[in-house]
Amino acid sequence: MIAALAFKNLTLGYDRQAAVLDLKTEIAEGSLTAIIGPNGAGKSTLLKGVVGAIAPIKGQILLGALSREDVAYLPQQSEIDRTFPLTVTDLVAMGLWREIGPFGRIRRDHRAQIDTAISAVGLTGLERRLIGTLSGGQVQRALFARLLLQDARLVLLDEPFNSIDARTMADLLNVIQRWHGEGRTILTVLHDTETVRTHFPHTLMLARQLVAHGPTAQVLTAENQFRARQMCEACEGPPHRCGRSVA
Amino acid sequence: MIWDALLQPFADYGFMRRAILGSFAISVGATPVGVFLMLRRMSLTGDAMAHAILPGAAIGYLIAGLSLGAMTIGGLIAGMAVALLSGLVSRITALREDASLAAFYLISLALGVLIVSTRGSNVDLMHLLFGTVLALDDAALILLCSITSLSVLVLAALFRLLVLECADPQFLRSVSGLSAFAHFIFLMLVVLNLVGGFHALGTLMAVGIMILPAAAARFWATSVGSLVLVAVAVAMFSSLIGLLLSFHYSLPSGPAIILVAGVAYGISLLFGPSGGLIAQAMPRRHSEV
Amino acid sequence: MKTKRMLLKSAAVILALTVAGPAAAQANKPIPVVATFSILGDMVERIGGEHVAVATLVGPDGDTHVYQPTPADARAVNKAKVLVVNGLEFEGWLDRLIDASNFNGMRVKATDGIEPIAFEEGDGHAKHDDDEKHKDHEKQDEHAKDDDHGAFDPHAWHSLSNAVVYVDNITATLSKADPSNAATYYMNRAAYVAEIEALDADIRAIVAKLPADRRTVVTSHDAFQYFGRDYGLTFLAPQGLSTEFAVSAKAIANLIEQIREQKIPAVFIENISDPRLLKQIANETRAAIGGTLYPGALSAPNGPARTYLRMMRHNATALARALGS
Numbered sequence: 011m012i013a014a015l016a017f018k019n020l021t022l023g024y025d026r027q028a029a030v031l032d033l034k035t036e037i038a039e040g041s042l043t044a045i046i047g048p049n050g051a052g053k054s055t056l057l058k059g060v061v062g063a064i065a066p067i068k069g070q071i072l073l074g075a076l077s078r079e080d081v082a083y084l085p086q087q088s089e090i091d092r093t094f095p096l097t098v099t100d101l102v103a104m105g106l107w108r109e110i111g112p113f114g115r116i117r118r119d120h121r122a123q124i125d126t127a128i129s130a131v132g133l134t135g136l137e138r139r140l141i142g143t144l145s146g147g148q149v150q151r152a153l154f155a156r157l158l159l160q161d162a163r164l165v166l167l168d169e170p171f172n173s174i175d176a177r178t179m180a181d182l183l184n185v186i187q188r189w190h191g192e193g194r195t196i197l198t199v200l201h202d203t204e205t206v207r208t209h210f211p212h213t214l215m216l217a218r219q220l221v222a223h224g225p226t227a228q229v230l231t232a233e234n235q236f237r238a239r240q241m242c243e244a245c246e247g248p249p250h251r252c253g254r255s256v257a
Numbered sequence: 258m259i260w261d262a263l264l265q266p267f268a269d270y271g272f273m274r275r276a277i278l279g280s281f282a283i284s285v286g287a288t289p290v291g292v293f294l295m296l297r298r299m300s301l302t303g304d305a306m307a308h309a310i311l312p313g314a315a316i317g318y319l320i321a322g323l324s325l326g327a328m329t330i331g332g333l334i335a336g337m338a339v340a341l342l343s344g345l346v347s348r349i350t351a352l353r354e355d356a357s358l359a360a361f362y363l364i365s366l367a368l369g370v371l372i373v374s375t376r377g378s379n380v381d382l383m384h385l386l387f388g389t390v391l392a393l394d395d396a397a398l399i400l401l402c403s404i405t406s407l408s409v410l411v412l413a414a415l416f417r418l419l420v421l422e423c424a425d426p427q428f429l430r431s432v433s434g435l436s437a438f439a440h441f442i443f444l445m446l447v448v449l450n451l452v453g454g455f456h457a458l459g460t461l462m463a464v465g466i467m468i469l470p471a472a473a474a475r476f477w478a479t480s481v482g483s484l485v486l487v488a489v490a491v492a493m494f495s496s497l498i499g500l501l502l503s504f505h506y507s508l509p510s511g512p513a514i515i516l517v518a519g520v521a522y523g524i525s526l527l528f529g530p531s532g533g534l535i536a537q538a539m540p541r542r543h544s545e546v
Numbered sequence: 547m548k549t550k551r552m553l554l555k556s557a558a559v560i561l562a563l564t565v566a567g568p569a570a571a572q573a574n575k576p577i578p579v580v581a582t583f584s585i586l587g588d589m590v591e592r593i594g595g596e597h598v599a600v601a602t603l604v605g606p607d608g609d610t611h612v613y614q615p616t617p618a619d620a621r622a623v624n625k626a627k628v629l630v631v632n633g634l635e636f637e638g639w640l641d642r643l644i645d646a647s648n649f650n651g652m653r654v655k656a657t658d659g660i661e662p663i664a665f666e667e668g669d670g671h672a673k674h675d676d677d678e679k680h681k682d683h684e685k686q687d688e689h690a691k692d693d694d695h696g697a698f699d700p701h702a703w704h705s706l707s708n709a710v711v712y713v714d715n716i717t718a719t720l721s722k723a724d725p726s727n728a729a730t731y732y733m734n735r736a737a738y739v740a741e742i743e744a745l746d747a748d749i750r751a752i753v754a755k756l757p758a759d760r761r762t763v764v765t766s767h768d769a770f771q772y773f774g775r776d777y778g779l780t781f782l783a784p785q786g787l788s789t790e791f792a793v794s795a796k797a798i799a800n801l802i803e804q805i806r807e808q809k810i811p812a813v814f815i816e817n818i819s820d821p822r823l824l825k826q827i828a829n830e831t832r833a834a835i836g837g838t839l840y841p842g843a844l845s846a847p848n849g850p851a852r853t854y855l856r857m858m859r860h861n862a863t864a865l866a867r868a869l870g871s
Contacts, residue, residue, distance in 0.1 A: 062431075063430075079432070083431050088425070088427070089426065090427075091296075091424050094424040095478065096420075096480075096481075097479070104421060107432045108432065111433075112415070112417050112418045112433070113417070140479055156428075160432075266795070266799070270830065271829065271830045272795075272827075273795060273799075323607075325822075388822060389823065391795060391826065392793075392823035393822075393826070394822050394825050394826060397822070503794045503796065504794075504799060505796065506796070507796040508794050509794050510794060510795050
């Protein structure tokens with residue numbers, strides 16, 4: 011197994027409070043992995059660490075052969091300014107950054123790529139609409155289209171299906187499948203275990219510490235879920251107390 | 258007949274020609290910067306900056322006496338310091354840009370008053386610091402045109418970066434390390450245009466030309482590029498009409514220009530197709546997909 | 547009996563000394579005087595000499611119209627035996643300062659007894675009403691309230707005959723406050739007035755040489771009306787032409803026309819106002835920029851107008867030179 015991503019004794023957190031504690035595992039290249047766990051388990055923090063928004067307190071995150079440009083990240087809460095005068099096309103075109111940078115011109119073939127991405131997420135016809143006039147689901151589709159254009163080897167999605175309609179979710183899951191088919195490595199934070207069971211072959215269960223990581227059927231057991239809840243409850247206090255085993 | 262009323266004043270008087278040239282220069286240079294300020298919700302920066310430059314001007318005065326050059330350069334340095342410091346604080350702490358700017362400009366203003374008061378004889382520095390559009394000499398015109406040229410070049414070069422930095426700074430940070438660079442270059446452009454504008458044209462005109470046309474353009478344009486174009490057009494138009502009003506009806510020039518821009522804003526607010534009041538009240542003609 | 551008479555005599559001498567002693571000591575210690583601005587300060591020093599210790603509130607190159615007093619000023623006023631003010635609402639901030647400082651000495655209004663010039667409608671200190679430039683002043687409100695110009699033009703010191711009245715008023719009050727040195731004060735006054743009158747004669751001679759059609763001047767501070775009245779010169783101000791705040795284009799155009807028509811040769815800049823507007827007008831009318839005039843303050847000690855008399859001579863010479871050329 012070629013590791014796209016390796017966590018080596020990783021402790022991550024804010025203000026010296028560990029949100030992720032001593033994580034040691036590897037994500038295989040080309041895998042489609044869901045990250046689940048109770049609230050406060052450190053899932054979002056983990057993704058932020060991978061994308062470089064926060065530095066490890068201890069340990070390392072190794073990106074294998076990948077550089078920063080090979081990683082695409084969809085945060086849980088996009089900070090995009092919805093009142094900004096941008097059209098859907100403008101927003102999606104941002105995904106071309108890796109290719110054209112701050113000064114490159116958008117050529118005809120780029121335009122074709124943009125249109126393809128827009129239709130892949132089902133937004134055809136809305137190219138000229140201002141993002142302020144879109145619904146939540148439409149914005150999420152547009153953000154996915156941008157991700158498509160980024161053409162990244164490693165895709166990180168943090169709760170991508172929050173507050174969107176079922177139809178959109180289904181369409182976006184198709185996009186994810188497509189990526190998986192193209193051999194990209196995908197890490198997705200989710201809280202809906204049904205979706206995980208149906209669509210994600212691998213799962214990493216996190217409750218600050220690693221609970222389990224492997225094929226979904228093996229990881230997503232009632233036992234593990236119980237253990238995870240216990241670990242998180244026990245970890246109300248400062249990190250060093252979390253050394254006890256909870257079995 | 259009308260042609261006479263419109264063109265004669267400029268034909269006859271050098272000061273009118275310089276005034277319109279200076280106004281056009283600042284319309285082209287500062288107004289686009291104002292568009293970005295507005296998009297970043299920093300429209301009050303102009304007023305804050307007018308206060309923030311005081312300690313720099315005061316130090317310039319202490320060093321070189323009543324030299325406009327020294328005081329303006331001092332003011333520029335002070336303004337840059339305040340802008341950059343507040344930008345830095347807003348990037349690395351939880352404090353947002355408006356609050357950090359407010360904090361620094363107040364500190365700067367108090368410092369400035371203190372410095373001025375130590376000098377004993379109370380010279381009205383602020384009075385000297387701010388010019389008027391009717392008193393543009395060669396030096397001030399050259400200053401304005403240089404700043405405009407620089408602004409246009411920098412904005413054109415950094416356009417995409419700036420748009421991204423305003424619209425989705427999170428995304429920009431995740432794909433590029435140039436985010437901070439763009440932010441600070443932009444702040445420096447703001448200070449440059451403001452201080453140059455203060456020096457040549459006074460605070461009212463400098464800040465007014467930056468903000469009002471941008472606000473008016475918001476109701477007409479739906480992309481950043483067209484926002485800039487409409488705003489510049491409004492600014493130039495306001496300058497022309499304002500100067501003519503000042504000439505034919507004895508109105509003070511700076512306020513006249515800004516009031517015309519204000520009227521343009523009011524009209525845009527009412528009739529602008531993109532979010533204007535009347536457009537909002539009318540039922541939509543087409544059903545959207 | 548000789549001893550008794552000697553004792554009595556000694557007692558009398560000692561008594562006299564005891565009485566005269568403090569008085570003599572008093573006569574040696576300078577009395578504290580506060581003058582509101584540098585021109586008055588200079589006059590008080592000329593008249594009082596070593597018998598006065600003068601503190602000036604608005605120093606050289608200062609602008610009395612917009613001055614903001616400091617706590618140090620309040621202390622100085624509190625300690626002063628005599629306060630010398632110009633009057634005619636030149637010092638709009640003064641009443642507040644006097645209240646704050648608990649002044650209980652003697653006050654002399656230098657302009658008492660002069661014949662003031664009234665401000666015309668639409669004339670006046672538009673420069674200080676320049677809202678655009680004052681936008682950042684909190685004291686803009688005080689300004690409008692205290693009104694740095696009342697009904698009369700306060701710049702009366704630009705007339706040398708008024709200067710004599712100033713000097714008389716100051717001498718009278720100083721003598722009342724410090725009678726033991728009154729003789730000295732009057733002596734100094736006499737010498738000073740002689741110089742003033744000599745200067746007056748000089749200036750009249752200089753102005754007389756100017757041709758009749760070259761007696762109009764443009765300056766940006768409306769302070770020289772008294773000078774104009776005394777010596778037959780006319781002073782035009784660009785901002786003086788507008789009724790309210792900032793300058794209008796029309797006002798400037800009118801002024802340019804006027805200068806062009808009357809071929810006014812000189813435009814002047816002062817040490818406390820914006821020279822750029824004047825330069826603009828001068829460029830367009832091909833008038834010369836005539837040098838610096840001092841409208842409301844003395845220059846720094848190393849400048850050409852460090853005393854009142856030097857200031858008046860400097861102004862007159864500069865005007866005549868520009869107009870005569």
